[in-house]
Amino acid sequence: MTRKFLPPNAYSGSGPYQLFPFRFMVLEGDRELITTDWGDWLIVERGTVQRIVGRQIDLTDPIYPTLRAKQILRDTSSSPLLDIAAAKLRTKKSFLNGFTKLHMFVVTLRCEHSCLYCQVSRQTEDKVRFDMSAQTADRALDIMMSSPSSSLKLEFQGGEPFLAFDRMRYILRQAKSLAVERRKDIDFVVATNLSVVTDEHLRWCRDEGVKISTSLDGPAFIHNANRPRSGGDSYERTIRGIAKAREYVGQENVAALMTTTKLSLQHPVELIDEYLAQGFRSIFLRPISPYGFALRVRRDLTQYPISEFIDFYKRGLAYILQLNRQGIQMTEIYAKIILTKILTPFPAYYVDLESPAGAAVSAVVYNYDGDVYAADEGRMLAEMRDHTFRMGNVHRDQFRSLFGNETVAGLLASGTAEALHGCSSCAVQPFYGADPIFHHATQGDPVGNRPLSGFCGRNMTIIKHLLDLVALKDPVTETILLAWVRDKSLREVSIGATA
Amino acid sequence: MKLAVRGISQHVLRRIVARVATTPATDPSGRVELVYAAPSIQDDELASLDGYRALLTSDPHPSKRLLAHGIPIIHSTAIDHLKSGDVVVLASDGTVRTVYRPDSGSNFLFATDRCNSNCLMCSQPPKDIDDSFRVEENLEVIRLMTPAPTYLGITGGEPTLLGEGLFRQIEALRDNLPNTRVHMLTNGRRFAWHQFTDRFVEISHPAISLGIPLYADNASHHDYVVQAPGAFDQTILGLYSLARYNQDIEIRVVLHALTIGRLRELSEFLYRNLPFVNHVALMGLEITGYTPHNIKMLWIDPAAYQAELEDATGFLHSRGMNVSIYNHQLCVLKPTLWSFARKSISDWKNIYLEECAVCSLRNRCGGLFKSAETRHSEHIKPFLMTSGVSERGPIGTSAGG
Numbered sequence: 001m002t003r004k005f006l007p008p009n010a011y012s013g014s015g016p017y018q019l020f021p022f023r024f025m026v027l028e029g030d031r032e033l034i035t036t037d038w039g040d041w042l043i044v045e046r047g048t049v050q051r052i053v054g055r056q057i058d059l060t061d062p063i064y065p066t067l068r069a070k071q072i073l074r075d076t077s078s079s080p081l082l083d084i085a086a087a088k089l090r091t092k093k094s095f096l097n098g099f100t101k102l103h104m105f106v107v108t109l110r111c112e113h114s115c116l117y118c119q120v121s122r123q124t125e126d127k128v129r130f131d132m133s134a135q136t137a138d139r140a141l142d143i144m145m146s147s148p149s150s151s152l153k154l155e156f157q158g159g160e161p162f163l164a165f166d167r168m169r170y171i172l173r174q175a176k177s178l179a180v181e182r183r184k185d186i187d188f189v190v191a192t193n194l195s196v197v198t199d200e201h202l203r204w205c206r207d208e209g210v211k212i213s214t215s216l217d218g219p220a221f222i223h224n225a226n227r228p229r230s231g232g233d234s235y236e237r238t239i240r241g242i243a244k245a246r247e248y249v250g251q252e253n254v255a256a257l258m259t260t261t262k263l264s265l266q267h268p269v270e271l272i273d274e275y276l277a278q279g280f281r282s283i284f285l286r287p288i289s290p291y292g293f294a295l296r297v298r299r300d301l302t303q304y305p306i307s308e309f310i311d312f313y314k315r316g317l318a319y320i321l322q323l324n325r326q327g328i329q330m331t332e333i334y335a336k337i338i339l340t341k342i343l344t345p346f347p348a349y350y351v352d353l354e355s356p357a358g359a360a361v362s363a364v365v366y367n368y369d370g371d372v373y374a375a376d377e378g379r380m381l382a383e384m385r386d387h388t389f390r391m392g393n394v395h396r397d398q399f400r401s402l403f404g405n406e407t408v409a410g411l412l413a414s415g416t417a418e419a420l421h422g423c424s425s426c427a428v429q430p431f432y433g434a435d436p437i438f439h440h441a442t443q444g445d446p447v448g449n450r451p452l453s454g455f456c457g458r459n460m461t462i463i464k465h466l467l468d469l470v471a472l473k474d475p476v477t478e479t480i481l482l483a484w485v486r487d488k489s490l491r492e493v494s495i496g497a498t499a
Numbered sequence: 500m501k502l503a504v505r506g507i508s509q510h511v512l513r514r515i516v517a518r519v520a521t522t523p524a525t526d527p528s529g530r531v532e533l534v535y536a537a538p539s540i541q542d543d544e545l546a547s548l549d550g551y552r553a554l555l556t557s558d559p560h561p562s563k564r565l566l567a568h569g570i571p572i573i574h575s576t577a578i579d580h581l582k583s584g585d586v587v588v589l590a591s592d593g594t595v596r597t598v599y600r601p602d603s604g605s606n607f608l609f610a611t612d613r614c615n616s617n618c619l620m621c622s623q624p625p626k627d628i629d630d631s632f633r634v635e636e637n638l639e640v641i642r643l644m645t646p647a648p649t650y651l652g653i654t655g656g657e658p659t660l661l662g663e664g665l666f667r668q669i670e671a672l673r674d675n676l677p678n679t680r681v682h683m684l685t686n687g688r689r690f691a692w693h694q695f696t697d698r699f700v701e702i703s704h705p706a707i708s709l710g711i712p713l714y715a716d717n718a719s720h721h722d723y724v725v726q727a728p729g730a731f732d733q734t735i736l737g738l739y740s741l742a743r744y745n746q747d748i749e750i751r752v753v754l755h756a757l758t759i760g761r762l763r764e765l766s767e768f769l770y771r772n773l774p775f776v777n778h779v780a781l782m783g784l785e786i787t788g789y790t791p792h793n794i795k796m797l798w799i800d801p802a803a804y805q806a807e808l809e810d811a812t813g814f815l816h817s818r819g820m821n822v823s824i825y826n827h828q829l830c831v832l833k834p835t836l837w838s839f840a841r842k843s844i845s846d847w848k849n850i851y852l853e854e855c856a857v858c859s860l861r862n863r864c865g866g867l868f869k870s871a872e873t874r875h876s877e878h879i880k881p882f883l884m885t886s887g888v889s890e891r892g893p894i895g896t897s898a899g900g
Contacts, residue, residue: 005619005793011722040771065761069716069768078718079732084772087739344818345771475813482817493817495809495835 013075016055020085022072024049025427027464031471033427037418038088039345040070041430043471088345092430095347095354095362098149100403102351102363104376105140105171106157107132108164109368113193113234115215115227117259117288117302119380121159131164132368137171139394140366144175145182146399155213156190157365157376162201172208189213193227194241195234202248212245214238216256216278218264218271226261242278256280259288260312262304268316276323276330284333285316287458289377290442306457313462324480329489336484338459338466341431343485351375353459355423355433357415360391360408370394372402374411377437389437411436414446422450432459500847501597506555506576508593509566514632516598516639517552519585521578524551532643534587536578540565553589555581586643588636598640599648605845607652608637610665614657616686617726618712620753620797622788625656634664638671647676652684659689666698673704680706682749687711688730690737700744708747708777711738714758716768724757735772742775749778755797759804766811770818779815781808782843783826787870794874801831802878809833829864831876837863844868852879859884 025033030046044063051057052073057064067073071085109130111121122130132140144152154175156168172188179186188210205212217223220235227234245254256275258264264271268285275283287309288302313334320332340348351358360374370393373379378389389411392402402408414436417423423434438455439448450456469477483493517534523544524530530550539558540548545568548554553571561574573593581587586599599606611633614625644651651672658665672681681704690696711734715721718731741748750769752758758765762781769779783801784790790797801808808824815822816839824836825843832840842865851858851866858864858881867875 005617005726006723008719008723011728012719065715065717065720066764068718069764070771077722081732081735083739084735088772345774479817486819495813495816495839 011077012059013077015076017057017068017073017075019053019073020071020080023425023427023429027467033467034072035427035430036071036085037092037430038071038085039092039341039430040072040088041342042066042070043467091345092341092347095349095351096356098147098151100147100361100364101149101151102153102155102358103140103144103147104155104157104363104365105132105137106159106365106368106379107137107161107167107171108159110163111158111160111193112163112195113160113227113229115259116261117226119383127164130159130368132167132171132366132370134167134170136366136368136370136394137167138174139370140372141171141174141178143366143372143394143397143399143402145178145184150183151185151187153187153189156188156192156210158191159368160193160196161190162192162196162198165201165204169204172210176208187211192241193234193238194245195229195237197241197245199244199248202245205245206248210249211253211255212249213255213257214242214245215258216242216275216280217258217261218267219274222261222263222267222271225263226259239278246279251279257284258286260286260309261288261302263301265304265308265312268312269319272316272319272323272330276328281329282331282333282336283316283320285313286334289380290438290454306454306461309458310461314465317465321477321480324483324490325476327490329483331484331487334462335466335481338431338463339470339481340485342463342466342470343482352435353432355415355417355429356412357433357435357437359389359411359415359437360403361412364391364402366394372397374407375437377441381437381441386441388440410446414439420447420450422456426450426460428460428463431463501577501580502847503594503596504577504580506557506573506593506595508573508589508591509571510569511553511571511573511589511591511593513591514636515553515571515589516636516643517587517589518643518645519555519581519583519587520551521581521583523547534589536581538578555587555589555595584645586640588640599644601644601646601648603846604650605652605847606648606650607654607845608640608668609633609655610637610653610658610668611656611661613660614655614686615660615688615727616657616730618789619724619726619757619793620755620784620788620790622785622790623654623656624788631661631664634661634667637668641668641671641675644676644679647679649678650680650682651676652682654684657686657688658683659685659695662695666702669699669702669704669707672707673702677705680708682708682710684710684751686725686730686734687737687741688733690740691733693740696737696740696744700746708749709741710749710751710780712751712753713765713769713773714752715761716764720757720761738773738776742773745775748773748776749780750776751780751782753782753784754801754804754808755784756799757797759799759807762804762807762811763814766814770815770820774820777821779820779822780843781811781822781824783824785826785868785870786874787868790870791873798874800878801827801876805831805833805836809836812836812839826865826868828867828876828879829860830858830880830882831878840865842866854879854881857881857883 023035027033032044032046032049035041074080109120109122110124161168175186190210191213194214216238217226223235224232242254272283317332320330323330337348337350337353351362363375365373365376365379367379372391374389374391382390391407415434417429417434420434423429435455436446440446443449479490479494483490518532520533520535524533527550533551534553534555535551536555540556542562542564555578556574557578559575573589573595576595584601585597588596588598612626612628612630714724721731722728812822823841824839825841827840829837844865848869849866850869855861860882
């Protein structure tokens with residue numbers, strides 16, 4: 001061999017290293033969390049950040065190349081590779097590509113339920129007053145089709161949309177023909193309580209490719225308490241509806257959501273068992289929205305301190321993990337959303353936990369009367385005569401005036417966590433977002449005060465809990481969490497014959 | 500298996516590329532691309548040899564008339580390994596190098612001896628020579644490849660150093676062999692220049708993939724292994740440049756004492772930074788080229804790194820990355836990794852050891868490099884039908900390769 005080889009130190013950096021921007025936070029157990037905007041993170045022992053900043057990390061320290069690989073520090077051995085950091089950040093924010101994709105149509109406010117936590121439903125036969133007119137629907141569709149994204153989602157909302165079946169049919173027909181003209185790919189979903197659903201309705205869902213999203217709050221004693229209707233048989237009707245809906249559109253096209261009330265808090269295990277018994281393979285342990293007009297009346301039944309929700313959530317999550325360890329597949333969706341941000345370089349596409357917040361830029365609501373709201377919570381506030389988040393009206397506005405106005409600019413300014421005081425320096429910020437509507441409703445200001453924020457209190461606690469689960473490095477737990485994130489079975493994400 | 504043999508040349512004034520015919524071609528017009536290979540050639544055949552590009556014979560005493568005929572000839576050479584359809588290159592020093600075998604799955608074009616890296620474990624050490632003649636030669640080889648291979652490698656050296664000379668070969672592959680899958684081994688560094696990537700992408704080869712090595716999650720470790728400052732940055736930028744055009748990329752990691760230590764960190768880096776790659780190959784070391792020279796710093800018995808290999812494979816697989824293990828024997832691999840093992844060693848340098856003869860899993864196993872005769876894991880031992888298989892559980896069905 002004539003060629004000469006040089007020793008390792010010929011290729012290592014020299015001189016003091018430089019820092020990339022990063023965030024840090026002390027965790028329990030004498031640990032520190034370090035995160036970057038581009039999704040790289042690590043947990044280190046207490047005092048490491050001090051050493052990093054003090055330029056005391058030695059080249060030979062095994063953490064040194066790790067910090068360099070994660071673009072937390074850099075030295076002369078390499079260019080900063082800023083293009084790579086930018087590409088990772090762009091990937092993290094790719095949920096923004098194509099702008100507003102979810103368009104919700106409130107086809108009617110009429111409903112035969114009077115759920116504890118519902119802000120909007122009306123019990124009336126007056127179709128004219130609370131149904132979306134064809135003219136309003138036409139205008140809303142025109143605005144929806146002006147959205148730049150080539151793939152859109154149209155969600156029928158209520159009230160109970162099937163009480164306005166004809167209008168729903170009309171909207172779908174128009175949407176499909178406009179989609180051809182404007183080259184859009186549209187997914188359809190209907191949010192229904194399934195109580196009044198008929199074979200005709202379900203045949204339509206099947207033939208037109210409309211997915212079904214329903215509400216199941218747990219076993220009968222919880223569900224019927226949360227969701228009263230005349231006859232007190234919401235649970236029985238929902239269960240029958242789910243079975244029938246599955247026959248028509250298939251198991252995979254029927255999803256259920258639950259809302260956690262004060263009563264639910266006491267029964268996480270029963271709730272999860274109910275979802276299992278009904279054949280669901282995922283459950284979203286979702287807190288109640290702290291606003292809405294029914295809440296003022298039924299406050300004792302619906303409101304609870306964050307700490308109670310956290311206890312409920314942790315008990316539920318532990319039970320679900322236990323089920324998975326026994327080979328029973330069940331995903332907790334809240335964890336799945338957060339873990340997608342923690343464990344993968346990709347976004348979670350869940351508009352309520354992103355930054356910028358999804359209101360207006362990811363999702364928009366066309367109310368029955370033509371008013372346009374940034375997110376469902378925006379229209380709920382409007383029912384309490386707070387029109388802060390009304391973007392405009394389909395009869396007066398065009399796409400540009402709706403999405404280019406002060407309301408949306410304000411939502412972006414107060415919904416981009418990277419730019420908010422309290423968030424901009426918070427180490428868990430890359431794992432969730434900001435929620436201007438929540439803070440407006442609870443603190444009277446869309447930015448709000450972080451230390452007192454229920455949104456931050458809940459999310460930070462849950463994120464730290466999930467980080468602890470990940471940091472355990474228990475292979476079985478890790479496999480379960482990855483299976484959730486990737487929508488796969490345990491077997492598919494494991495190697496060998498162990499799972 | 501012999502890919503290069505040597506005889507005595509006559510009238511071979513320059514390198515000659517030709518397709519082998521072991522029986523006389525009946526149509527004289529077809530002989531222009533052929534080299535006729537025969538154990539002996541009689542004087543009365545001379546009249547029927549017109550038109551061949553060259554002749555090959557194993558005859559150590561060819562007749563004076565044959566040698567005086569003027570046609571390029573190499574005699575006193577082995578020809579038993581040659582089959583009709585093989586493409587060979589004849590050189591004036593009497594070497595007969597086989598560059599294409601239609602019946603093999605291990606064909607490749609050798610682009611150049613030159614390289615801009617100098618990896619500590621290079622199996623084909625670079626030479627700083629002008630071998631640009633290979634461009635025209637390879638173009639001729641491509642033209643002669645019939646029937647077309649289903650798979651063809653491009654290797655070196657570093658093929659991208661040829662620049663336009665490489666692109667002309669890829670264009671020829673696109674035009675002449677559109678159904679042949681092409682896999683090019685490159686360090687990816689030149690793709691850091693966008694104009695270079697643009698030119699490559701413009702060719703729009705329908706089925707080309709790039710195998711690009713990455714040996715660490717950080718510049719100083721990688722640059723040390725490839726002995727080239729700045730290589731890590733260029734390779735990473737090259738990968739991103741290729742990703743902008745959705746190119747089919749494979750990451751290749753050679754496992755040895757210098758890369759095992761941070762294999763988990765490298766896996767995390769791949770997933771976080773290069774989730775767009777289509778395949779990750781974790782490869783056993785080949786004991787040839789520079790490797791024997793650097794063996795003290797490189798060698799680690801594969802049996803000793805099974806925990807790290809299982810960890811990295813599991814990490815990538817559980818995150819949806821397509822991962823394979825190359826160049827490892829089943830008896831050395833953990834059974835959990837068997838379904839990731841591929842028969843990856845080219846046929847002409849693929850061997851099994853003496854003890855493998857009785858192994859009941861020999862057909863499933865990729866075996867060893869020929870060079871492993873000098874150094875291999877100390878844990879090679881045959882599976883015997885009675886004990887081995889039952890002890891180690893059933894065999895997955897998804898191996899193949």
